[in-house]
Amino acid sequence: MDIADIASKTVELSVKSGANQAEVYAIRVKTASTYIDDDIPKIGGFLTEFGIGLKYIIGKKIGFTSSTLAQETPKDVVERAKSIARVSNDDARFVSLPEPKKVSGSPDKFYDSDTAAADSVVLMEKAMQVVNGAVADNVTVPNGSLRTSAVRYHVCNSLGIDAGSKATVTFGFFTAKSQDGDKVGEGVQRCWSRELESIDFHGLGEYMKSQALSVLKAKAFKDKWEDSVAVLAPSEGSEILYSLVAHAISGENVNKRSSPWADKMGEPVASENLSIVDNGQSKHGLLSSVIDDEGVPTQKTPTIEKGVLKSYLFDSYNAYQLEMQSTGNGIRRIARDLAGRFTVPAVCAGTTMEVLPGTKSVDEIIGEIKRGVYVEHFAWPIVDPMSGTFSNEIRNARIIENGELGEPIKHALWVGNLYESLKGNIMVANDPEVHDKRVVPTIAFPGTEVIGQ
Amino acid sequence: MLDIMTAAIEDIKEKAVTFADIRQESHASTQIVVINGDLRRFGRSTQAGTIARALVGECWGMASTSEQLTIETCKALLTEATKAAKANAQYSRKSLDFSSVKPIKQSLWQKCKVDPESVSTEEKLEFVMALDKSLQTDERIVNRNSAYNDTKKIFHLVNSAGSQLEWDEIRTRAVVQPVAREGNKMQFNYDFRGGRTGYELIQAIDIEPFGAECVKGAIELLSAEKPPSGLMTVIADGHISGLIAHEVCGHASEADEVVKKRSFLTNMVGVKIGSDLVTMVDDGTLKESEGSFPFDSEGTPSSRTVIIENGIYKGYMHTIETASLMGVEPTGNGRAQDYNRRIFARMTNTFFDTGDWTNDEIIADTKEGLYVNRSLSGMEDVVGGGVQCSALKGYIIKNGEITQLVRSMTLAGKVLEILPTVDAVGNDLHFSGGNCGKGEEDFIPVSSGGPHMRMEMVVGGG
Incomplete structure (x- = not known):
């Protein structure tokens, strides 16, 4: 049948x-x-x-x-x-x-x-x-x-x-x-x-x-750099940014009060350089579809515009209790592995997170950084989406000094608070890439620390 | 069912196939989630499927389906698996000899004191509502999450060596996670009970103190300071030492990483890699532990494998294939997430063994250091021998006393530099259950454990 x-x-x-x-x-x-x-x-x-x-x-x-x-x-x-x-x-x-x-x-x-x-x-x-x-x-x-x-x-x-x-x-x-x-x-x-x-x-x-x-x-990093900028390749930056933003803009987390952005609608939550949309029909999105997993038409939802929080994401359950409409974000599928997804009901989740690319190339962004690190690979980029704190082991990176890429390093910790970093002078490059359910360019995160081992 | 599967295996006509197996799985699970007093999810999920594997040269083909198991289905899966194996085998450099695989015919059904299926759904629901109520003790708790889950998986397996096996695995879990907020500060805590056991695990939980203690932890974290950073003396609690065991030497001791020389522990058997106090074991036979089972996904009985003994590296965890390649017995570590995923070498219950110190003695003996509590997540570095372990909280130790609470942090370092620094090991063993992925997927139930341990590690936290 x-x-x-x-x-x-x-x-x-x-x-x-x-x-x-x-x-x-x-x-x-x-x-x-x-x-x-x-x-x-x-x-x-x-x-x-x-x-x-x-x-x-x-x-x-x-x-x-x-x-x-x-x-x-x-x-x-x-x-x-x-x-x-x-x-x-x-x-x-x-x-x-x-x-x-x-x-x-x-x-x-x-x-x-x-x-x-x-x-x-x-x-x-x-x-x-x-x-x-x-x-x-x-x-x-x-x-x-x-x-x-x-x-x-x-x-x-x-x-x-x-x-x-x-x-x-x-x-x-x-x-x-x-x-x-x-x-x-x-x-x-x-x-x-x-x-x-x-x-x-x-x-x-x-x-x-x-x-x-x-x-x-690469040499093991031995110093301790406070207030440094981390330029993250799309694979790494998209993962950590999504972990934070997807939690904070989830209608479910807003309703159950576990989102730090639950009462921030219309307020600046990030640098004006950062604009994010959830695009259910993203050209490159792996979960792109004309409907979500509840059968609701998908849409393009601006969530952060020039740093200002514009919208949360909603499935029908969370939208209706606020007398709002679903944004087409009732999701069961995951991009990486589609087997077994019928065993779970739809949850409020992003479709494809698109970070609007900037105008500068990665080289131009690096050229503006006095001291920092360009990271290609973490052990696994994670962040606590409630507090924003993170501490990630760098496995493959190069230092940045006076606007130039320096020697390759490894075995260092990148430490900071991502909610705080987002409010700083975020720089977004013009090289968006698809990674999982995200289309994100290289991003420079300010106000963080690099701690050597 | 076993007869049908055996008939299909015996019908393999392709001479190039040197080994084949068929595994059928039926899963049933109950999930109850209560959020802020509301029943958010109440479900009973079932799924069933069958997977066949065929070996040609050193290459495998596998095919699975969720269709009803019949002789025709099994034969079709074997045909598809053989086709894929033969295509891959054009790159094969050697043949694998599985002739030593012993046929086993056995049915093993788990005995629970209280089978979760015999407990009414109303009783399970009452339990989760009571968990939620136990978190409702402080107005700063802005979000309460409580969950119950039980799973029963039934396996049928036959292989071309003549094995005919059937067994089940029943696991039960309960989780609480309160979220505390004060001003702009937001912190969470969690607690967890789980095991390869029946509902008796749930009945043994003293709900009020279980929730209250977890709430207390979340509230305390609101006033936690930023952790110190750099190389320092760390006392890991049982959760953290277990995570270190799992990430530090566990993944790198999975023999599939060794036979292709990806692991930094390749050719290390007999080498001293830790202090005399370091003994580490993987044991799939532990009673009621999350990672225990009677047979792995290849039908090999689970076993106890000593990985490090008194600081000396002893050996690896094997599938049938890696055991064959290294000329040893398989250890029952060939595991797959389910009928849709591959089998490879995986851990079961992995832990550092106990020493002679009491926990108080270790703390009192530490002049300056960080007492690290509660694991969050970890990531292995099989190639480089590094480790990333994230912890929920810690306490500064000064002159042998616990002082300031600090918030979440990551522990890092090089395994071969950390283990020789272990100079105190506690006498109590604590296990935590959870799901382990390899690389970035293929999640299976495991547990990790250990005693309190003191060592030198790099710390950093935001």
Whole structure:
């Protein structure tokens, strides 16, 4: 049976069995993958998964369940959801599932048929281009993975939403190891796109090799620099910025009072150099779609304009309790891995965070910095989104002194408070890149510390 | 089900396939989330799927589906897996010999004192509402988050060596996270109970003090100072020493990283890498620990692996493949997140073993240092031997006494420089459960643990 029919039938069964409202999210994912291990394609994979998530509502009591329907029927699933809803407590904040709205654009607007057709053999050839670009006498590619997913999902609810979408996603992660005697270095590269053919795999391998070789020359940082500027490559800056901003502008966190920006609407929260939009139909976004995972049309929502907080993001649950409308941010999917997403209900989350690029190049920005560090790779960039504090280990960076890039360094901590740094003289470059659910350029964060080991 | 899977395995006609297996998984879980007194999520999720693997040369193919398991489905998965393995095998440089894999036929079902399935959903809901109430003790708590989760996973596995296995894994968890606010300052605290155990774990929680203590921690953090920075003496509590064990030597001791010489611990067996006080173990057989299981995702029984003994590096955690390559027995560390993901070498319950000191003795013996509490997150550096461990809070130690509270920080350093500095190890062992990713994905349940430990590390915090 087609996924739209299954969704529709399950909603119908729910209503017949006594649900006041019901919503079904049905999703089919096909993923091809290849894993590189020690310079060769080690594993080739092909995975298919279908599942549904059912929200069954009696009054203000909500029961949620999910199933792959391999071992049970839609009727069994409905009965389980009903039994949960019956014993549930009222959710006083729940108002309604979303009402249908006109969806503009084709459901396959973000679907690339070549990417969807790629199998593990095609991916193996692409991944080996990375290996061939990276491998040298003293450089190997010990790890890598490349996968493409074709996803089709459909949302039906008892209020009349009956909409679907198709999309494709490509994700790759590779590491290179360099060695010179006792010295070792590592390069790390990720690639993200909706279209497999848009990625320059050989070039990615060559760049990763240069990263790994650069770390060989890196020296452990021994100083302690206060009030320094950190220029973060898009892969690193986008991760830490998203972790902070996505938490602070989430309607869910605003409603439950865990967002430090809960009472800052219309106020400056960052430098006027920073403007951010959440774009549900981002040209390059990996979660781009004409509808969100509740079936609400997606939109472009300016969240920070020239440093001023302009909007929070809302799914229907959080919007309706404030008598507002959903911004199309009821999300189940994650860009990196689409398997198993039917097992969780939609949550309030970003679609694609786009930071508006500036006019200056990275070199021009570096030219304006007296003392700082240009970071290409952290252990993993993290920030506490409630307090804004962070402390991240630098694995691959170069120092900046008097407007020039200096020697490569490693083993240092980058420390500070990101909420405070955002209010300083943030500088945004003109080189946006796609990383996960973000399109972000290189960004210079002021007022931070670099602590040597 | 095992008969169907076995029939499909026995039907493999492709001579190039030297090993194959099929694993079927059924998952069921209950999630209850209460936020600020409101029931935010109440759900029961199920999913099921089957994955087949085929080995050609040194390359694997794998194929999975969520379709109903039939002989036709199994055969189709094996065909797809074989096709992928053969394509990859054009790059194969050697053949793997799995002839020593012993066939096991066994059914092992977990015995819980209180099976979560036998507990009414009303009782579980009452528990989470009570957790929420226990956090409602101070007006500065602006956000209360409480959650309960139980999972039951049932596995069926057959392989071409003749194994026929079926087992289950039941895990239960409870979490609280209060968020405190005063002016512009916002801090959170958390506490957690979890294990491969039944609902008896929940029934053993003394709810009021459990929540009140967590609230107290969040409120105290509002007045915490910025932590000091630089190289210093650190006393790690059991949460932090466990995180260090996991990140410092755990990931780098996963043998898939060793056979390809990516790990900085390659060729280190027999080498002294820590002080005499350092002993580290991975043990998938621990009773009721989050990372325990009867069989790994390849059907190898779980086991205890000594990684470091009295400072001397002893050995690695193996899959069938890495064991074959290194000429040792597999250790039951071949794990996959689920039927959609690959199997590779992973940890189970990883911990530093105990020493002779009491916790008070370690603190009293420290003239200047930082007592670091509560792990937040960590990241390994398998190639370079570095570590990043984030902690929720710490206390400055002066002249053997705990003084000022400081807020979250990161501990860093080079493993081979940190472990030789360990000069005091406590006599109490504490475990924390959680999910571990490798690289940046493939999350599996594990625990990490340790006693209080004193060592030299770099500290920095914002």
